[in-house]
Amino acid sequence: MALARAAAVPSPGSSSTAMLLLLLAACSGSPAPAPPAGELVFLRGAVLSPVAGQEGRPVAGGGRLIPRDWSPGETVRIDGLTGTAPVRAECVPLFHVDLGDVARLIAMGGEAPNTALAFSPGEGDRLAVGSYLGDLLMVDGWTGEVLGRRHLAETMVKQVAWSADGGTLYVAEQSPDALVHALDPATLEDRWTLRLADFVEPSPAPPGDDLYGVYSLPAAYGLAVLPGGDLIVAASHSWVDGDGVHRNRSQILRVSPSGAVRDRWPERPADATFLHPRVDAEGGLLAFAVNRSADGPAPADLPIGGVQVLDLDGLEPVVAVHTERLAPWFTEAFVWEALDVSRAQDALFLGFGDGRVRITDLRGVERAALNTGAPVMAGDMPIHASVGWGRILGDQVLFTTSSTLIPYGAASPELRPPSAHPAENTVWAVGLDGQTVWSWSGEPVLQGLTVAPDGRTVVVGSGRRPADDRRDLYGALVFDAGGEDRSGDDRLVTVCSTAGPVFFRHAVSADGRIAVSESPVMGADGAVQGAYQVTVLR
Template identity: 50%
Template sequence: MRHPIPLLVLSWAFCSSLGVGCSPSPIDQSPPSLRFLRDAVLVPGAEEGPQVVEREWNAGETITMDGYTATAPRHPECVPLFQVPLGDVSRVVSMGGTAPDTALAWSPDERLLAVGSYRGEVVVVDGTDGTILARRRLAETMVKQVAWAADGQTLYATEQSPDAFLHALDPEHLGSRWTVRLADEVGSSPAPDGQDVFGVYTLPTAYQLAVLEAGDLLVGAAHGWTDKHGVRQNLSRLLRFGPDGTVRAAWPSQALDATLMHFAIDEAGDMLAVVVGRTAHGEAPPGLPIGGLQLLSLEQLTPLRALPIAPLPPHFKSTFIWEAVGLSVANDLVIAGMGDGRLIAQDLAGKPKWQVDLGTPLSSSTAPISASIGFGLLRGDQFVVHTSGTNVPYGSSSPAARPPSPHPGDNTLSVYDVSGALQWAHRGIEQLNGLVMGADGRTLVVGTTARPDDGREDLFGAALFDLDREQAGTKERIVTCRTEGPVFFRPSLSSDGRLALAEHPYRRADGTLSGTYQVTVMR
């Protein structure tokens, strides 16, 4: 099958996928030739322009297409197809803010790409050439999440704003079908001062949206802020909306003095596991598994069992889970990756099954070192997880100290089976940052960036891994896609291999800013 692609590819096609990141140049002086992509070949074309032709190839194979002949390389390349500019975020970056949140989602038929930006916009673009089809400013702050209804006729978007609106939008023109104010569920707080680049994260929002097979929308609304008296507060609630915006189920009956940000779903087993956190002052409500998981029925959001997890002394006095959660009712299994470096598996009754110490604290010369687990997902009978860079445990006597040496388990991508046996692991030169399954159900996308101590500018982008391959280690990496700037940790990969990455400017070693806030779609 042939797919015409934009001319942007001509100026990028000769940037090696395993070399440094590069910017598109206005004129490409290189002679046209075949370029070898993942399960496809880029044919330069003439009047009709370059085209991606889907076909398999093997390293060393000589291929002739449309009069061009070339020998296939050992590794495929990754070339940009188009870019979508998202505006100026240089102030946030220059003031030391975090990576600008950017949400990405392919439509069910993969014709369209939806983007939710840090600048409060929702953008819908043509997924083949990047033509902007609709654009709407929803909030003065950020759009946190976007998700498509199964029929592609509705696009959901949530704000992180004083109102925390949940929008159901017509993707053709982004007009509202209905809107729900989540701040009515979890409270509101004022917009932060313009000089507070972290203040937006104190506003209410939905940290996760999940469109269920029945068409309902599961929303985790959460709010953590400091009130006018200087007291830290939390309010959260899980809500299941029907396609018309009516609330069909909710837990608990009133907003909870805790945070409910991320969850794992097993639709076949009618169950979900939600991470229960808390940053508020004072005693936690009784019976809550703070730092652990709560199991609920998916249909009615009825609580089934609390799964508390004990802290890891002496350096950790509490527990924390971010986005590393897996749930399988068929396997009687709940898996959680912990901020203290443990990977913990329990059965649905809360009985321990196995534990792997991936990044737990080790003694070093001047301070203990550890590597956190922030990202993980269950894919069939595999749990995929990666560790962070090395840090000093926050419960140690010197948590702000620079790690004296790298932790042996840091920046490692690992795949385990449901019994806890390691299938393979990969540790490259990049720092890993987030992982997402592609729409094909087998390709894993892992965000990459430079390690803090080396200052390299050629490691931004993403690495793709085929989880169905039998080889181990670096052979699992299909391709590396390099971008001009660092990427946010929520990429999106279509079933035909189009990879959407949100990149942003960064501060160079000399203090100057480089890069652009944009979405780059690659193949």
């Protein structure tokens, strides 16, 4: 199903004109206006009304967002207005916030700029935004008003996370010092900082013309706030030293709310990269990806190309799981953000860049092995679809497969794939035994997978398209992963269109607002078109 074809079906009581105005506002860089007078817009579990009143929450453009469950075909009356609910919920931009000029990055062929997003706990009244350009913004989560702004010199903002009570904002840089800041959300002033370079070594700022040099700096590749207030930090550093030697240093830190390091693992920084920690707070477990790009022999005591699980109490090892490279096409196994752990389900999930999926128990015993996106031959050329994002949800695993790729180990990985991999661009839900429960396939290039606070709403981004210049497919897809058995098409609740490709980090508030970051694209004439901005959708 194409993104454009999945748009909400207008009802007799709704207006395609209203939708067009709202989408054009998102494209033009101005706040989204309220719907035209006399028209209601039906959203997921809510209705957007243009009439001023006391019910609901005011949003940018003068409208009000009113919580309201509705059914397709139902006649709904609000504030003297009448509308007929559509077959599928509509999705509109509430506002967007400009994040600065990244035209040079895009013109030089750079990827979508890294952007970190997090709604405040509870009602999500505030949205924290960390940008590729080193800016930290505090935004009103309903209207888009910028409440505060701070520039962190010589950095990219890598992570943002809130304390459970919303009283502290944690911000992690990717910079020579790799500072973690604990900030007062009201003023954006530091309460304390922790220098991760003291743990995983510093490296100098890269030359200004190095597109990807910032990624060679130390950073927190994950911030996770625990129920008691402690912070899990995955400090990681991959760089080339002055002698031309590729080096890695990583360490997991448990940090108190006052900034003291309570514990660390391992005792000395590891010769590997630790990425994207997942916390099972109820089960007292922590899982993270372990990869390596350093020269020399790999440490024998680490699951390189796999996942390490630690007990949160004392950071003691529980299990380590990895797999051998998929020869002859790949030189190594690699895990990105497709991993999770659950003590309640006795399950560990790993998704690999080569397209494989593994599910084990907490002893490392295999429960399921899938080759969902693994290489197949298209003529004499191997093609595959990587597994980049995924989570455990109850007794199921949700993960995505990418658009079709040619393995790096192939003779000509830079060539365009001759045909589509059968598993490309798909959202999968499988049982812990590996059996497919449901799936959804379409044309969007899937970017990221975010689980909402309700534990069943899942947001998947639609991003940059290297194979074509279509712009009608950018945005976010919203799925209902819970409830009764249904097909993937029936689980697609709504599609939210954006003007530009979406980065793989999203945020979802408790009431269902979705924050995404968009970036410009190169036009057919070679000019950079579009804006680097945050858009909040509902």
